Amino acid sequence: MTRHPGATDEFAPADAPAEVRPVWAAFRSQVVRAPEATALIIGGVSLTYRDLAHASAGLARLLWQHGLRPGRVVCIRTQQSALSVIAMLAALRTGATWAVLEPDLPVGRFEALCRDVDCAVVLSEGGDAVPASALSAMPAPPTVVDAADLPLTRLVEAGQELLTDPYPPVPEQSPAYVAYTSGSTGVPKGVLVSRGQFAESISCRGSVYGTERSVFLIALRLSFDGILGGMFWSLTDGHTLVLPDPRQLVQVAEFARLAREHRVTHLFNIPSYYRAVLQDPGGLPDTLRVVVVGGEAPTPQLVGAHNERLPGIRFVNEYGPTETTIACTVEIDPDPSRDRIPIGRPWPGTQTLVLDERLREVPAGERGELYVGGSLVALGYANQPARTAERFVADPYGRPGGRLYRTGDIASVDERGALHYHGRTDDQTKIRGARIELGEIESVLERHPGVEQAVVVCEPAGQDEPQVIAFVLPTPGSGPLDAAKLREHCRGRLMEQATPTLFVPVDHMPLDRSTKVDRAALRTLIPTDRQASGGTAGGDWSGHRRAVGRIWAEVLGHSDSTPDDNFFAVGGSSIKVIDLHDRLDERWPGALRVGELFDHITIAAQAQRIADRLGERAPGQEPAPPATYEL
Template identity: 30%
Template sequence: MAGEADIPENGAGKVGGLWVVNPTPRPGARLRLICVHHAGGSPTYFEAWPDLLPDEVEVLAVGFPGRGARRSEPLLRDLDTAVAGIVAGLTPYLDRPYAMFGDSIGALVCFEVIRYLRRAGLPLPARLFASGMVAPHIVWWNPDRPLHRAPDDELFQGLVRDAGMLDEKSLADKDLRAVMLPVLRADLEIAETYTYRPEPSLPVPVTAIRGEQDILLTPEQLEGWSKHTDAGFEHLTLPGNHFYSRDRRADLMAVIVDRLRDDLAKFPPSVADGITVAYPRASMHAVFSRQATATPNATALVYRDERYSYAELDRLTDAFARWLIHKGVRKGDLVGIFMERCADHVIALMAINKAGGVFMPLDTAYPPETLQRFAEASGARIFLTREIWLKNVPEAARQGRSWVMLDAGWPSALGIDAFRDIDTVLPAVAADDLAFVSMSSGTSGAPKGICQTHRASLNAYWHRYATAPYGPGEREACNVYFIWYVWLPILKGAAAYIVPDDIIFDPAPFSDFIRENRITRMTISPSLLGRILQTPGLDHARQLASLRNVTIIGEVVPTALIREFHAVLPDCTLTQAYGCAETHDAASRPVTPAILGALEKVASTGGPQANQRIYVLDENRQPLPRGIPGEIHVGGDSLAAGYFKDPANTAARFVPDPLRPEAGLLFKTGDKGRMLSNGDLQVFGRIDSMVKLRGYSVMLGVVSQALLDFPGIRNAVVDVAMDSATGRPDHLVAHVVAEADKDWSTRLWHFLKARLPHYAIPAFVVPLRSLPLDQRSNSKIDRKALPKPGHEHRLLAATERVPPRDAVEAALARAWCEVLAVPEVGMGDDFFALGGHSLLAAELCGRVNVRHGWSLRVIEMFRTPTIAGLAEHLKENGATVPA
């Protein structure tokens, strides 16, 4: 068998085509049942199974070449090739708990797939159902007279008729026999040329099942499976013959559901706690002042030509704090900051805190209306700004408020020097007092202020200091997530180098900034880091050579980005972190290509940081088993104090801990993720990105994840296009960072069709070199800048354009063109791949039924979504088109 390094990177493995068929996609399923058919079978054997299983189970069927949708491909005749292909096709589906069901020879295939997965370090199934097959180590065929070489009559009578594979009507069908025998021989050859190689028993429980009247294997041969598991074995007998799984489906489904639910109950819950670590129970500025006493002459802050030592920064901010108190700032007062990211911004926020106040930064990119809303909502009386930005402030926002100018020479202009040597005692500020309020527009557009304490930030910083210690001469680039991380270096004796706003989003000058200032550390968004690495013409190895530690946070991280980073900077530590404004840093871990699983397209982000706890909960706020996606909840010492003057929203999002009420509140992040078996967190995106599309609930995060699973796609964002006439969502548009080729669209459509319901497949997919970034929100994706799709971006399942061959096909083609607004269609084109959906299908059926007196139903369009197939169905039922 192939080893770990031989895992193919595409879903086809070593043989073309899709290995996995998803008859009924269930994106919200808790687990998957992966099924492999018997010799001579096909994935259609399992088509009815989803209807017999609860919604929590999604059925996937493995499809071999030479049958069904892959009938044009050559038949496979060796197990090693089949297993490698199956593993490559299955890896995108191993993102949640799963079990495997192998029917007859399919059980042998499942066994070797599981052993391959174990060697590759990929997730193993919760259980193997081995149905109607002797144990792998038992030789059951006659080497001198293998079945795959037997004469047709002998093979057909002895295996097909006597085992009960076909009913009497099918047995008499000579055409079926001619198609079936080559496939049966090929599958038997796979099994009869298989050589068992001893390996340690699997850590997977095995349920071995046979039909009571099965003539192809004995109970003793089935019992042999017990030697291949050390996790539990059971031997079951159900009524029926070798094909009891077809004839006694309900009995089998009851067994499967019972075992799977029992297996799920044994999974550890998605609950993890970070270690307990001591950190200063003080204010951030008090910690800074202690550092200034320890390293007074060290450089603390650099911005363009400005440079401040620790002692200078401490003295200036003390004086400014006294000035603010003189101007009326009292403990707990909110003071606004409206200026670019610069040294004066840092001086302002530190002085506000030293005065006992709470700083509230407002982004200079905010439009006037937003500024006015935020100023009014905050109730702040003093705002620190510059003349250049004041012109953007509406007159209504200026009235009743003091706007203090911090332009060139402002300390002298404001008389700050007079407050340097006075004996005014600055207010005592405790760890649980507020440090700042981060303002943003909520989902409704109303101002939302997130109240962050000194304690929350210090806890997060001390985790970083412990896990990524600062060495001598550290220089940290600060701009992205500015208010959260500008404190980080200056509380530890390092230098904060502020990246000017006019270069942070431009990869070339930003890279030069890193080189010229010998930057050793930075916290940055994945999107911004990706843009730097993917910008042609940069000498990344030279310009970024000084970097020792980079932290990425704020977005889902594609594993491709991690590999790109380490290819350029193999000796630099890359830390992936997860958190949001309400939780500060919640989880993190250093990431390297070596620790990324072959499965992962979205990197996991480690376990909870020190003094933090993370749960993944269901809609009833109960822990899900590990491996199952749900909503991420975060608690612990870095939690925000709630929303500013918004008790209702605070109560809705900061909720009691259902497991340990005494431990404090949890924050409902609204992020979808899952906890891996080792306690690491994998984040998929927003859980509340749900849209109603023609009556269906579509989770945009699920669609994005399916796109990311496609080989060649490195990043993806999915949006909804609105119907201008109705104002309702009409279809999905995806923008992807991808490596496109001439067959890209066709392969992607088939790939998504196997993974998503028809209504969730994007109608348009626009390939881009990179996703645009929104400079107003610190490098988030700028959705407004995404280009609109053109006709060339429609996602199609391209087929050879066959013209109508009779009047029924011609009538259908005319109606399709009218309903879909396309100039022409081929007889093999898929209605839904051309942008059709359930409402358009209903319109089309109505048109042709009225015009021609037919009785075409929408369900039939879902079953047979091509003109050729529909025409055949209609003609079989007597449909005609009068001349």
């Protein structure tokens, strides 16, 4: 049976963690051991372990007064900040559950949370973060607490007055957090993870991350559960956690500067983001020891670039659906000469099986569906018993009562016993670390009044991230659909990664013999002419803008971009930036460096930069605004 235990080579995780400590108790032990050590740095705020403990005590008391209890949820709907981290610790302290849903995530996620769990309190940033319409539709709406009324100094002072915690102990089977992912039916799913599962996942990491004093910088948002491994390993093992604020997170150059400023030893990135970080001209600090990637598959080219630019720095590839508590397998220092980078071997306490459609073992080297068993398999989906029963199944090969999580990922095992990922069994993918469900995109598009039906496909783009393409059938009498308006409709309801990069209008949906939509036939309708002329969308196309727009169309495969569109918001990526630079450099040699394309991310800004370099800048013209890298 292909049940793969944790690997035992030099840098692999041990077969079992030496000790599994409850996360809150492990954090408290660090407060006692080194109270003045720096625990958290974010957004210009630096907190010691004592400060963080006091602030969490003060906030816990406030949340308790507003009805937070074990079994109830606090929704953290704030921008990434010290308060966000304090709120997570406060939930652990009280025995309650947290859910992080930043204000820019679709309001549907918040509505799903309040439908699926008992949400007692919402930490909010102003009225826009929690729409009044959403609250008014709830029979028992949660209490909304404005973050503006909670200055850190006040929370720290309030916590200093508390000598003991008045909260009752809770079992480790209680939920620690709920993490929302997209649903294939268009309905988001809340994954419930217990305190014990969370603690086991954290305790595994020391053998991979190391035991020396560390400074860990993570390029993720708090709503992505992938952040929790490095974050709570740091806070429970006495290290310093550095998190970018929202502005620093979306600017690669600023993120790299943050790494240098704080002399970080550990980085966690999504592979496509790390590719851009490696290209930053300022480089990374000589203190760096470990780079961890996760959220999507790294390419051999990325690992090769890492080895070339940072020789001797450990490269760690983590894999795991949210349903397996942050990550369930790990590969350390993979070989870039292989065709693909393995997802590795399981963490301690985890088992992986590669099975066929009849739940039989497949031979080594052959592909099957990956199932994950063991202690890291989450509790299930909040308020969705049918969906839970479908994905969390009985383990026919393990102990009585054991469960397997059916990942939906296609995998194989190589001659070394390492797992390899080969894509999805369903219509799901990851783009820049975010799980994308095609059904959710179709559901959103079909809520547009001009769309009768939408079918979405994800097309591979060589070594690049997949391209989301939407085929749209107009409602009768509505007239032609405008791609720019469809994209704007999606932006208010979907994460940026899920917004289609190309909209293909159709006059009917082709069907196959089973009367289902024939996706293969639809794929033949994807435009193959990448020499589309720039400037078909609205806006000012004067100067060099039209020529730059043509190059964008060649790189992106569509000509829907306006002069002021964000390159990354209309289908661009860190890999496509390289292609864009090569084409721009061929037309205007030396006018733009590749790093500048992360600082000038619109057609207008790039055209103006080219004009500046050629001495064509208009008098009084202001420079282009700084870049953003959308996550």
